[in-house]
Structures are given as C-alpha cells and as structure tokens.
Amino acid sequence: MLKDIFYVLYGGVAVLNVIACLYLLFRRSNAIAPDITSPVRLRRWTAAFFAASALSHLWNLPVFFLSSSDDVMLSYLVGALLDCMTVGPLPIVILFVMMQDRRRPLWPVAVMCFPAVIVIGLAIASRSDAFLLILYAYVILLFIGLVIYMLREVRQYGRWLRDNYADLVHKEVWQTFVVLIVVLLALGVYTYAIEGLAYEYFIQVIDVMFVCYLLWRVETLSDLSLSVNDANEETVAMTYVEDDGPSSSMRNRSASPLGMSKNIGPLLKQHCEESQLYLQYDISLTELAKQIGTNRVYLSQHFALQGATYNSYINGLRIRHFINLYHEAAATHQPTTVQELAYQSGFRSYGTFNTAFKKSMGMTATEWMRTMTE
Numbered sequence: 001m002l003k004d005i006f007y008v009l010y011g012g013v014a015v016l017n018v019i020a021c022l023y024l025l026f027r028r029s030n031a032i033a034p035d036i037t038s039p040v041r042l043r044r045w046t047a048a049f050f051a052a053s054a055l056s057h058l059w060n061l062p063v064f065f066l067s068s069s070d071d072v073m074l075s076y077l078v079g080a081l082l083d084c085m086t087v088g089p090l091p092i093v094i095l096f097v098m099m100q101d102r103r104r105p106l107w108p109v110a111v112m113c114f115p116a117v118i119v120i121g122l123a124i125a126s127r128s129d130a131f132l133l134i135l136y137a138y139v140i141l142l143f144i145g146l147v148i149y150m151l152r153e154v155r156q157y158g159r160w161l162r163d164n165y166a167d168l169v170h171k172e173v174w175q176t177f178v179v180l181i182v183v184l185l186a187l188g189v190y191t192y193a194i195e196g197l198a199y200e201y202f203i204q205v206i207d208v209m210f211v212c213y214l215l216w217r218v219e220t221l222s223d224l225s226l227s228v229n230d231a232n233e234e235t236v237a238m239t240y241v242e243d244d245g246p247s248s249s250m251r252n253r254s255a256s257p258l259g260m261s262k263n264i265g266p267l268l269k270q271h272c273e274e275s276q277l278y279l280q281y282d283i284s285l286t287e288l289a290k291q292i293g294t295n296r297v298y299l300s301q302h303f304a305l306q307g308a309t310y311n312s313y314i315n316g317l318r319i320r321h322f323i324n325l326y327h328e329a330a331a332t333h334q335p336t337t338v339q340e341l342a343y344q345s346g347f348r349s350y351g352t353f354n355t356a357f358k359k360s361m362g363m364t365a366t367e368w369m370r371t372m373t374e
Helices: 002-026 040-059 069-085 089-098 107-126 132-164 176-192 197-219 228-239 248-254 257-273 285-292 296-305 310-331 338-344 350-361 365-373
Strands: none
Touching: 002 040, 002 197, 040 069, 040 089, 040 197, 069 107, 089 107, 089 176, 107 132, 132 176, 132 285, 132 296, 132 310, 176 197, 257 285, 257 296, 285 296, 296 310, 310 338, 310 350, 310 365, 338 350, 338 365, 350 365
C-alpha cells in the first residue's frame, strides 16, 4: 500500500517539475508577484533545473523494479552519473545567477562536478562501489568550498546593492543560503544513499519544497541588470581623464574624485534633498545620477568619500523626513501610526524602515516616539 502511494507521489513530483518548467518558460508575467519583473536568465536556468529534475525521475525509475542487487547498483550508479551532469550542477548555477552585480562565468560549475563524474564513471566501468568512498569525500570538500565561496559572494553582492539601490526589498539574496541549505541537505542524503521507503519519501518531499521555493524566489526577485547605456557610461567615466592635450592636467584635477565630490554635494542638495526626490520609490544610483546631471561612477565615488553608501544616504533623508512628519503631526495633535509615517517617508517595507531607523537612531521608531511623549 505504501509503495503504491509512493509511486503516485513519485509520478506527481515529476509532473510538478514539468509544469513548473513550462510555467517559467512560457508565462510572460509573474503570478506570485505581478508587480515585479524577474530576471529572464534566472527563469530560464530554473526552468532547466525543473526539466532535469523531471528527467531524473525517469532514469532513476528502474531502481524500484529491479530485483538483482548488482542490477540495482548499476542502475543507481547510472542514475547518479546522469544526475551529476544535470540536476547536481544546475542549483549551483541558479545560485550564481541570482546575484546580479555581475555576470559570473558558469564554466567553474562544470569543473567542480567533473571529478565526481569521473569517479562515478569508474564505478560503473568496474561495477563496484569501492570508488564511492572517494566520491563521498569529494562531495564533502565541494560543499565546504561552495559555502565559503557563497559567503564571500553574497557579502559582496550586499555591498553592491547598498551602493546602488535605496530600496532593497525584492533584491536581497540572503534567501540564497536557504536554497544552499536545501541543496546540501538533499544532495547529502542522496549521496550517502540511505536505503528504505522512508528515504525515498523524504527525497520527494525535498523535491516538492525545492520546486515551491524556487518558484517563489524567481518571481519575487527583481531584475537588476544594468542597461547597455549605463555600462557604456561607466566605461566613458573611467577613461575620461585620458588625454594628451595641454589642458589635460586641468581637466584631470576637476575630474578627480575630490573635485567631483565638491561639485556633486550642492547638486544633491538641490535636486534630491530640496525637491524631495528621495521619496520616489525604488530610485537607483543611476537614476539619481541622471537627475543631477552626472554619472553613477562619480556619484558612487562621492558617497565613498563621505564614508557612506547610496542606501544609507537615501534612507537617512527618509528618516529625517519621518521625524519632521512626526513633529508636524504631534504639533497639530493629528492621530497617526509609525507605519503611515514610514510609507509617507518613502519606505515601502516596514521591516526595511525599522532596520534603517534603528541603525540611524539607536532604537526602534516606536521606542523613539515613546521618548518624545515623555
């Protein structure tokens, strides 16, 4: 009875992967978050993973119907080989593609998986599981290396976000670690091949969780890819000072980071602070640079010289706006809430507002308002 239920579950999970794959490939807009445009590249790679997962259910199916232990072992090894070339690398690719600060090369993923493919191939050729101990050791080392790499890359990505965006909602990828944990858990159990029907049920449940998580993650992650014009603008800015004419030294001095910072300060005050441009939702560093008549490189250098980030600058203005709104409401005895004032100050996430306010003021907004009434 339990086996019959498992076969239904096994087939159902395969169909679920197919549906998820087709959905990401052919649906033009998001169903989970209609107001967000997700990265096309991420949708395609995630669809490829779902397709590979569905195929994995096919080539691993013979294991459940073979009776000879040798045949079961051979079928298991063949399935592991195919998985190592498809299902295994694709989650790592997805993790790389989620971080949009740069287009990371994907060939290292193939290099990481190649030794495992060789070891499994040797196990198939010799029809022996003696090589699996080498595989287990390599997989552990691969997991450790991947965790270290992802820790570094996600931190770098977080810094890039703070340097380029005021609103980080639907942009941060700390959830990537959730994906990584699921991958490690599923592949760890898979690699060490715990036997029994409970193990098989567990793998299918992990698969369903993975499908649901990835669909949610893909549809709630904003596309942050820079346009070709912005990339060209950055290149022009970095090569602007290269000139061999007699006036080049003068221009170099005016185009130096310190000189540009002095010019940008008044422009920010006029075009961002006095006009309250900081209240505009999701304004980016590039958009603000265009508004004040400079480029993103010089503007980024300006904030770096101030020891700040673009995100802290915009959120600082919004918090100051929040405080002014509170004092106006208190002076006129108008009833209001923290959430209302936060949204009026340009924040679209109450969690983001709370984090920014506490970082700036050393206490939560509720605690601060309480001190104002004492």
